Amino acid sequence: xxxxxxxxxxxxxxxxxxxxxxxxxxxxxxxxxxxxxxxxxxxxxxxxxxxxxxxxxxxxxxxxxxxxxxxxxxxxxxxxxxxxxxxxxxxxxxxxxxxxxxxxxxxxxxxxxxxxxxxxxxxxxxxxxxxxxxxxxxxxxxxxxxxxxxxxxxxxxxxxxxxxxxxxxxxxxxxxxxxxxxxxxxxxxxxxxxxxxxxxxxxxxxxxxxxxxxxxxxxxxxxxxxxxxxxxxxxxxxxxxxxxxxxxxxxxxxxxxxxxxxxxxxxxxxxxxxxxxxxxxxxxxxxxxxxxxxxxxxxxxxxxxxxxxxxxxxxxxxxxxxxxxxxxxxxxxxxxxxxxxxxxxxxxxxxxxxxxxxxxxxxxxxxxxxxxxxxxxxxxxxxxxxxxxxxxxxxxxxx
Amino acid sequence: xxxxxxxxxxxxxxxxxxxxxxxxxxxxxxxxxxxxxxxxxxxxxxxxxxxxxxxxxxxxxxxxxxxxxxxxxxxxxxxxxxxxxxxxxxxxxxxxxxxxxxx
Numbered sequence: 001x002x003x004x005x006x007x008x009x010x011x012x013x014x015x016x017x018x019x020x021x022x023x024x025x026x027x028x029x030x031x032x033x034x035x036x037x038x039x040x041x042x043x044x045x046x047x048x049x050x051x052x053x054x055x056x057x058x059x060x061x062x063x064x065x066x067x068x069x070x071x072x073x074x075x076x077x078x079x080x081x082x083x084x085x086x087x088x089x090x091x092x093x094x095x096x097x098x099x100x101x102x103x104x105x106x107x108x109x110x111x112x113x114x115x116x117x118x119x120x121x122x123x124x125x126x127x128x129x130x131x132x133x134x135x136x137x138x139x140x141x142x143x144x145x146x147x148x149x150x151x152x153x154x155x156x157x158x159x160x161x162x163x164x165x166x167x168x169x170x171x172x173x174x175x176x177x178x179x180x181x182x183x184x185x186x187x188x189x190x191x192x193x194x195x196x197x198x199x200x201x202x203x204x205x206x207x208x209x210x211x212x213x214x215x216x217x218x219x220x221x222x223x224x225x226x227x228x229x230x231x232x233x234x235x236x237x238x239x240x241x242x243x244x245x246x247x248x249x250x251x252x253x254x255x256x257x258x259x260x261x262x263x264x265x266x267x268x269x270x271x272x273x274x275x276x277x278x279x280x281x282x283x284x285x286x287x288x289x290x291x292x293x294x295x296x297x298x299x300x301x302x303x304x305x306x307x308x309x310x311x312x313x314x315x316x317x318x319x320x321x322x323x324x325x326x327x328x329x330x331x332x333x334x335x336x337x338x339x340x341x342x343x344x345x346x347x348x349x350x351x352x353x354x355x356x357x358x359x360x361x362x363x364x365x366x367x368x369x370x371x372x373x374x375x376x377x378x379x380x381x382x383x384x385x386x387x388x389x390x391x392x393x394x395x396x397x398x399x
Numbered sequence: 400x401x402x403x404x405x406x407x408x409x410x411x412x413x414x415x416x417x418x419x420x421x422x423x424x425x426x427x428x429x430x431x432x433x434x435x436x437x438x439x440x441x442x443x444x445x446x447x448x449x450x451x452x453x454x455x456x457x458x459x460x461x462x463x464x465x466x467x468x469x470x471x472x473x474x475x476x477x478x479x480x481x482x483x484x485x486x487x488x489x490x491x492x493x494x495x496x497x498x499x500x501x502x
Contacts, residue, residue, distance in 0.1 A: 020422050022421050071419070074422060099430055100417065102417030102418075102426070102428040103428075124431065125430060125431060125432070126432050
């Protein structure tokens with residue numbers, strides 16, 4: 001017998017599996033599409049008092065059953081998201097059910113509903129994963145210009161403070177829609193000063209259109225809020241050395257052009273997402289009706305073993321996509337994906353001009369493309385990438 | 400001070416943890432705060448640990464557990480006893496086991 005009895009695994013790492021992975025490792029559950037904020041850019045939110053949506057949501061008992069099945073399949077982590085998941089009256093019941101099944105939990109939240117009582121519960125029964133907090137500005141004015149609700153800034157600060165006081169782990173993502181770059185600096189500095197001294201907040205730049213194709217007017221407003229490619233490049237490369245290091249890491253994993261496969265990501269392999277009404281999705285964004293699975297009529301195992309693998313076999317047919325995206329070497333840099341294509345155009349394989357322009361802008365900034373070049377025309381792409389990686393991201397301009 | 404391991408005790412998993420067997424790995428997931436070294440850690444048991452853990456069900460005292468393991472494994476009884484006492488001590492220290500004799 002041996003004297004090394006057990007291994008400690010940091011909860012935020014999934015490096016447990018030496019050999020075979022379980023069929024399901026992580027599950028996202030969207031507890032509601034309703035939200036107490038009314039953010040201008042949101043791809044999914046519905047008003048908090050939308051009774052029609054509330055009545056259609058999965059009950060706590062139905063969610064408990066899904067969690068039980070997920071745990072039986074080996075799932076170790078669950079993320080509760082929304083909408084704002086904390087507006088559900090039965091959130092505590094659902095949270096405790098997940099934890100008692102031995103699931104690690106993270107909650108994606110705007111923090112405005114984190115009361116001292118709820119924070120005490122998280123301290124007593126820790127989620128084991130950091131909470132994912134999204135904040136919209138570092139001042140009442142800038143925050144509430146995005147959230148659309150008076151009092152939401154103070155509520156969010158109180159919520160984050162409640163976590164902080166109990167030493168509960170959290171990360172912060174910033175959605176700063178202001179066109180003033182100084183607002184981004186101010187936001188990062190505010191987060192470091194008040195909440196997380198070492199933290200560099202993640203930044204959401206790719207604003208998605210409405211996932212349910214339910215509001216053309218809002219889609220227009222979201223398009224108008226998107227930072228232009230030049231600004232995205234500027235924001236991404238503020239710390240240029242770190243940015244180039246990240247890009248070297250990204251391109252050093254380059255495995256060739258994507259071809260006509262439309263799923264380049266890992267969506268639906270070992271993970272799944274459940275919408276508020278019981279439809280299982282390969283990814284949280286992908287709601288094309290042909291790509292979702294009715295969990296009320298089936299089960300997680302069938303979805304993961306049969307439905308998603310067959311979905312992932314889909315091939316692109318759009319000639320524009322085949323001429324461009326299928327031959328492009330910037331796919332790892334580009335936000336083009338079947339989900340976003342569905343949001344933008346109603347198909348899974350339509351090139352999205354905004355993302356295409358942005359990835360080209362970044363590649364030009366990195367010296368991987370000349371000013372007049374298109375990435376799908378580049379035949380010596382491997383050579384360019386090799387040079388870029390070898391020079392640590394500082395390879396000089398092309399063309 | 401480390402908790403004392405008693406051969407007459409009937410140890411069982413604490414309500415503050417959930418033990419899950421996934422793809423052959425036995426994983427101990429803390430439920431309540433204060434379990435484990437740090438709250439944000441999971442634990443997996445090796446084959447020795449698993450063989451011991453499965454016998455810690457609160458019905459048999461530790462002496463019987465050691466006897467049962469000695470019947471299954473070829474290692475000398477003294478070595479098995481040392482391993483069991485070592486593992487149980489580690490688990491008690493982390494509040495992952497309770498003594499069912501105690502209220």
